Amino acid sequence: MKFNVNQQDLQQALSHCQGVIEKRSTLPILSNILLDVQKTKLTITATDLDLIFIHEIENVEVLEEGKTTTTSSIMHDIVRKFSSGKKINLTLTDSSKLHLESEKSIFNLNCISSSEFPLTDENFNQNEFLINSKHLLKLLNKCKFSVSNDETRHYLSGIYFHQNEVDDKNYLTAVATDSHRMSISKIRLEKKIDFDPIILPKKTIFQLCSLLDNYDGEVRISNLKSKIKFELKNSILISKLIDGKFPNYIQVIPKNNQKKLEIDLKLFLNSVDRVASVSQDKKDGVKFHLIKDTLNLSVNNTNSGDGKETLSVKFDHDLEVSFNSRYLIDVASQLDGERIEFYFNDSGSPALIKDPGDFDSIFVVMPMKG
Numbered sequence: 001m002k003f004n005v006n007q008q009d010l011q012q013a014l015s016h017c018q019g020v021i022e023k024r025s026t027l028p029i030l031s032n033i034l035l036d037v038q039k040t041k042l043t044i045t046a047t048d049l050d051l052i053f054i055h056e057i058e059n060v061e062v063l064e065e066g067k068t069t070t071t072s073s074i075m076h077d078i079v080r081k082f083s084s085g086k087k088i089n090l091t092l093t094d095s096s097k098l099h100l101e102s103e104k105s106i107f108n109l110n111c112i113s114s115s116e117f118p119l120t121d122e123n124f125n126q127n128e129f130l131i132n133s134k135h136l137l138k139l140l141n142k143c144k145f146s147v148s149n150d151e152t153r154h155y156l157s158g159i160y161f162h163q164n165e166v167d168d169k170n171y172l173t174a175v176a177t178d179s180h181r182m183s184i185s186k187i188r189l190e191k192k193i194d195f196d197p198i199i200l201p202k203k204t205i206f207q208l209c210s211l212l213d214n215y216d217g218e219v220r221i222s223n224l225k226s227k228i229k230f231e232l233k234n235s236i237l238i239s240k241l242i243d244g245k246f247p248n249y250i251q252v253i254p255k256n257n258q259k260k261l262e263i264d265l266k267l268f269l270n271s272v273d274r275v276a277s278v279s280q281d282k283k284d285g286v287k288f289h290l291i292k293d294t295l296n297l298s299v300n301n302t303n304s305g306d307g308k309e310t311l312s313v314k315f316d317h318d319l320e321v322s323f324n325s326r327y328l329i330d331v332a333s334q335l336d337g338e339r340i341e342f343y344f345n346d347s348g349s350p351a352l353i354k355d356p357g358d359f360d361s362i363f364v365v366m367p368m369k370g
Contacts (some may be wrong), residue, residue: 001037129195
């Protein structure tokens, strides 16, 4: 195996591999990436057995075809320190070492035979549909912060995707909740698709976001029983799904919240962030003291002190309620419009948050007691 590849192309692929490979794997082969060079193409594969990432680099100068595996983290660390955009020469030596050379740098990395690398060859092409990458990224970003970290309730440790119909229009809807807050976002589908409800794991969500951040195009999605595949132009992500039943989220959405609070989004976000500065982990409650057209924000931390701020708002009632400041910042950071709308019932009931700039997304946040 012998080939030459551009440093930037290789570094980008290896960076994505780092998000897949576990830092401490009991199987040495799972710390490695598979390098497969054929014709004018280098295919790089990384897996933790639950998630598989495959990336193709085209227009590679291939002098000799072949494949091998080597440690992902070490190769990534070396390649990112090579001069940007320079050519890297890679050769598999007779002693099963991967020889890397760029400018005046030379490295020889240990390899494990490619025959030991776990691969899947399942056919996913039964149920597939196309979705715009920006639309998919929107669903992920609007929901990912509400995913639960509680491993005992594994069915909440991901985003629930399902197809639904509203007013004779088809939507792909994403939902996430940790039982303290909930995010719901949907995108319009041109037609009904063949897609069963799934729960996408947290690790897959963040890996997919990383791939979509710098990608503009169509994503081909196909699911088969307990797995799902996302195909981009040069990348494929295959993931196991969470086996479990997602709770009936519709019944949690507040139906009788009539007290509307309207605030300038940027002012609100900056104010909450400022007053929450006295709470190092931003988990202390930010108290809303609302009177007509005025919002008094306050945070009190017994160890570090307190902070207060007053905002002019649109509100016609009196209300006192507290929220986890991190939850408010997470929601406000994902809104598209210039204002944020809260809908309250009373100080003990969940608040409904809407974005005037995005009618297809809503958020529910539980108040804090005391």
